[in-house]
Amino acid sequence: MHIRDGILGPEVCVAAAVVSACAVAYSLRRLRVDLEDRAVPLTGMMAAIVFAAQMVNFPLLGLPVSGHLLGGVLAAVMLGPWAGCLAISLVLIVQAVLFSDGGLLSLGANVFNMGVVGAWGGHAVYAALRRCLGTSVTATVSSAAVAAWLSVLAAAALFCFEFGLSSHSSGFDPSGVFTLMVVYHALIGIGEALITGAVLAFVLSRRADLIPAPTPLPAVRAVGQFGTAGLVAALAVAALLAPFKSELPDGLDAVSQQLGFASLETERPPLLLDDYAIPLPVEAWWSVSLAGMLGTAIVFVGAVLLARAVRWNTTPLTLADNTDV
Amino acid sequence: MTEPAILELRCLSFRYPNGRLALRDISCRVASRERVAVVGPSGAGKSTLLMHCNGLLPSPPVQQDGEAQVFVNGIAVTKPHLRETRRQVGFLFQDPDDQLFCPTVRDDVAFGPLNLGLDQHEVLARVERGLASVGMSGFTARNPAELSTGERKRVCLAGVFACEPSVLVLDEPTSNLDPRARRQLLTILRAFAGTLLVATHDLDFVIDLCDRVLVLDDGQVQADGPTERILSDPLIMDRHGLEVPWRLRGR
């Protein structure tokens, strides 16, 4: 998922960097910590955990591809959106500057896709879902799992969007890449969702105090939260619907026209579904929607099972814990 | 007491996040240059008490009247003053792994002096002296994680001594030390001119070093007095998971 230098145009990178820098600065302000607070080591440790987890690639359903944990939702659920965003940003900074994973110039884009949208957006989805589903273990775990899955799709969609905006991609129709990316990440996202859910379920069973419940918000902020959640979901849905774009209004084209990239349009070949030469066994839109439906189903079932398993394991112990105190 | 207290606890209570009440209403004063031992069964709250002297636990809810509960040299151990009080108090953790975190022994011992803002020269001299005093001079370049437990404990001690604090708060300094290192430590601590607060299960060590003993059990101070009197009292000792040491028996 890390975008390498050279893939996005420098203009897009710089724009993303500015946005990300502002987001990180805002996170820092909202967190309002000083060095003596435990938020400092905990954020550092969360970053280290995500960093370590990212070095482990998991094979994907036997396919010779592998992806890794983005961790945005995990961090945001455990530390809150602000520290979560910081933790993921730290991981990306350290990977870029000390391990040469990801790029220096595209650092901003990476932070935006995975840190800002992943943690802020993911947390908004999680909080909104939890508000609807309640505070039970099942609700927490499945909200987080769904948020994790959506955040991966959103990151993939954002990448496509950024790539489409880069000047050097003007010769190509990005929707083909779009399809590939979305199918691939719909599957990757399942891994992300299951890992996020499993870790949270475990932590909830042992140290529930480490996972703060989303606090009740004043009406205005609650609306903002639902709005952000909606945006992320919309982004993910847009990604899933992208292959149908010849029939639906083309969001990407509309945006590029408004932004003054209309000239690109003339160089585009005619868009027809049959023209896609995608190295997939089934037709593109089928594969995408299948992946989408399958992914959603697996994530939901997995999350519920996980939460169940945890409850089975711990019910007697939690009772004992309470009497002990 | 007319002498000003260098360390003072006023009705200190503390509850861990899991709900366990580890300290209940502890009050005590330690005068300058006093050597006090804190003894008691495991789980008595010794480590918890000692960590409060350095403000290492989430600050306890202050009392109703908003007053602090721990004072070092008259300064409240609360957030705004922590840096100041920590400069005066040297703290040894019970578990050496908690204390060592630098990549080499030298870096670890130098960590405190560097944070005191000393210059390179002075820092290096203190690292030398600290390590020499615990007999670990040859270990500067080693990785603390690759030392034996006793060696790690000694590096921790060197790190504390290198800061040259005026108050030493030591949690189980002799655990995992071999007899010779224990004797060296005893010699160093006897020569130490400041105030000393030691939590330990090694009662022989207490007899040799301290003039006052605080018996802690169940989070409360159960006895407080001169070493010989407390440690040779079979009633107190028995009730609180201790034993009258061999040397004080049959007197």
Place this chain on the structure above:
Amino acid sequence: MTEPAILELRCLSFRYPNGRLALRDISCRVASRERVAVVGPSGAGKSTLLMHCNGLLPSPPVQQDGEAQVFVNGIAVTKPHLRETRRQVGFLFQDPDDQLFCPTVRDDVAFGPLNLGLDQHEVLARVERGLASVGMSGFTARNPAELSTGERKRVCLAGVFACEPSVLVLDEPTSNLDPRARRQLLTILRAFAGTLLVATHDLDFVIDLCDRVLVLDDGQVQADGPTERILSDPLIMDRHGLEVPWRLRGR
């Protein structure tokens, strides 16, 4: 020796990955039901030696002739036989944090018995007995990370006893234990019918428990003999960072 050795080291040498030679050419035999203490200064190699008895270190390069160097009950402690030998040997780590890894005390003590394939009933009974013997019965549902160091040490001991091994290998069992827990441990170990190998700095404990002492220094066996003779020899003791215990002095 005519008696079959339950634990045998044959020319055991071991080098840590960082190049440090921690054991040099150690040979020794421990007969069944013998109680042996391993003493020596810190860094002598005691923990390293003990860990070899349980195959916890990367197996040392076997000798030229391809022969193993550590045997338990005649079985080589090498990869293919590790499960077998570990069933017979109960191992206590020096640092309780190294040993505890389950989310609750009960799970941790039950871990070994469950892996022995015992049924639930028996496992629960052993957990009960193990915890009761170290005085920790009320702690089953607690999280080991939230215990005091001494309490953690006792949970570790319970975990070892619950497996009911025929050989006990204990690394510093008394460190961080309060005097009463130490006495309880002594009673348990005296009643224990199997073979015992204990590394410790607590020489009083050795006098009360063991019939044979092995002095280790610099990775080599420096002396090996009956407890009283070795521990009361000021020459040996002094040379290897030890001290003649108070009780054996002036004899």
Place this chain on the structure above:
Amino acid sequence: MSDSCSPDAGATASDTSLCHGLPADAKLSLTLLVVVVSGLIPLEHWPAQGLLLVAVFMALSLAGVTVRYLARRLALFLPALFVFGLSIPVASAEGLAWNWTLSLWLRCTVSFLAGLWLIHVLPLRELLSVLRRWHCPVVLIAMIGFMYRYVFILWDELRRLRSARDARDFGGASTWREWTISAQLIGLLLLRAMERAERTHRAMLARGWDGSIRSLDDDR
């Protein structure tokens, strides 16, 4: 997780070469410059990109990076890039736009190698002091410092958990139990690491740490 993926710290303080002697700010700015220039060169002008590649190679050899290390890193990096570069023209039904693909590969490789040069010559300590000079917030710098340290703590903790399990793993357990134990181990790793993080933080505070990065080697 296996030991084979233990953290591979790039630069070490003991390395000495022409490049290591440069001021830290210069190292970082220079790399950024190369990456930006390489990004600005239009894809059609691949010869210019090639020149840049040669320059970066020279810098790498000056910094004393071994060919083996380079080969290892490139072997991990190139396949993914290869697939990506191919997928774009293929997926957009353009036929193979070889020029475009090759140029993109070249550009990405130049940036990647520049990054490798940087990690080889810039140790963490220098990075932190640069960030400090560039007015990065202290809290953020402290967090980076913590993160880097905690990666090693995490590995240490994993090793401890593993050997603790092994010591009492007598092999009588079912496969299902072994799986659940392994899964539990990962969850515990997280919890224990977080608890240990707090304790390490305490140890630093206990010895007067105030967030600044001080080192014995600073003035040498």
